[in-house]
Amino acid sequence: MTRTTSRRSGFPMLYRVSQLALAASLAAAACSHPPPPPPAPPPALSDSATAALAWVESHAAPIALHDSTPSADERRGVAAIASGARILGLSELTEGTAEFPEVVRRTLVALSDSGFKAVAVQAPMPEALEIDRYVRGGPGNPNDVRRLLRALGSWRFDTREMVAFVNALRDWNHLHSDKQIDFYGFEIPTAELAVRTIVTLPDSVIDVATRGWLTRSYACVAENESAHFGLEGRAADSSFWNACAPATRAALDSVVAARARAKSAGAAAQLAYAEEMARLIQHHVAVGLRHLPRQEGNAEHVMYLANLFGPQGRIVLWGGDVEMGRLTLERTTVQTGVPLGQRLTAAYRPVAFAVGGGMLRARVPSVNRGSGGRGSGEPGFSDTRVARPTPNSYEDVLNRAPSPSGDAFWLDARNLPSDKAGGWLRGPRQMRLINELYSPVLPGAFETTIELPTNFDAIVFVRTPTPVHQ
Secondary structure, X not given: OOOOOOOOOOHHHHHHHHHHHHHHHHHHHHHHOOOOOOOOOOOOOOHHHHHHHHHHHHHOEEOOOOOOOOOHHHHHHHHHHHOOOOEEEEEEOEOOEOHHHHHHHXXXXXXXXXXXXXXXXXXXXXXXXXXHHHHOOOOOOHHHHHHHHHOOOOHHHOOHHHHHHHHHHHHHHHHOXXXXXXXXXXXXXXXXXXXHHHHOOOOOOOOHHHHHHHHHHOHHHHHHHHOOOOOOOHHHHXXXXXXXXXXXXXXXXXXXXXXXXXXOHHHHHHHHHHHHHHHXXXXXXXXXXXXXXXXXXXXXXXXXXXXXXXXXXXXXXXXXXXXXXXXXXXXXEEOOHHHHHHHHHHHEEEEEEEEOOOEEEEEOOOOOOOOOOOOOOOOOEEEEEOOOOOOOOHHHXXXXXXXXXXXXXXXXXXXOOXXXXXXXXXXXXXXXXXXXXXXXXXXXHHEEEEOOOOOOOEEEEEOOOOEOOO
């Protein structure tokens, strides 16, 4: 409900009185009418779906979300799914829940003994490095975190739960010097922040002449990013990047040399961070030279991050919707999980995050208004109830899994049986795909077709999510 206010001093009291009167009227009405009937039970499952439910119940690894520390069973379940993988990709098929950041945190803790060194979110790489510096004990305080998260450019990260997630990583790193967890992004829409970080180093860190030379060397990056690529032809585009590649390599060498000459610990720390940005710029230019499609470029960024920890470096990815799935939507929209799966084969492990019911935070479109932005067809964010899963969908069966599966669980789908339970679970079946926009009165409009384990090797399921807090 939208509340209207007035600046006249006498109105607030009248407003409160009218609200009390309305509340009393509603209470009286509630007393005079019987409560609404309970919802009808879900339709009965088919024999194959019933067999699938029994298999799910016997193979699910429960997650005790009420406990801040993953249990031994939960750790074993996550470790089994991630075993042998360099990259574990979590796809947030249902967004706007308070539980997903907690699932990611618990996953990182559970895998901290298995060589997983970082989480990478689907967000700009230079801006994410600002958060990485913070979680690794760099400058800043908890009051800065919200500003850093907003710079990632997505409503999914501008939440109280993400603030808690980032501060939890910082606390973890403070207590576990031998098992540090880094924070990265795996997209580069622009390297502008990375360049600015280097060319604005203070005089106490780098001399004026070197800073001027770096500024001139990095000018090609902004020129390339603002060019209308394709209008001049591929050869012309490549000439931009080819000219920039040696310039950024030389600039990196200068930053490394300046770090070696640093005369104080503070200057060395600032130059170490600038070096990270310089290496990221060099990578950005190298990828730009190859004219890769979006999903291939993202895969290159992911591998760049994993390789920071050596040839077998392991990281967890946080992707929006089905981004981490080995999946192509409408035969044209290729997800980042496709090239990662082709490159890494079994060393890439995609997982789908799904929910049963509960509440989430989303924009609910109005059927009485036109289409458009805020205030028209798509009002602002609000808490909305999730519709009951569609019959015969994956969530329909997962939502019926009784205890001891609990309210949340992991399900490894890589080795499904050859009987009718496995046939049902392989699909194809519908699974909800809820991002910023959602309407519970049109549940079928937010579904996509999934196959297990073709598209996802596992599912992490939360039966009754709660809304994220913005």
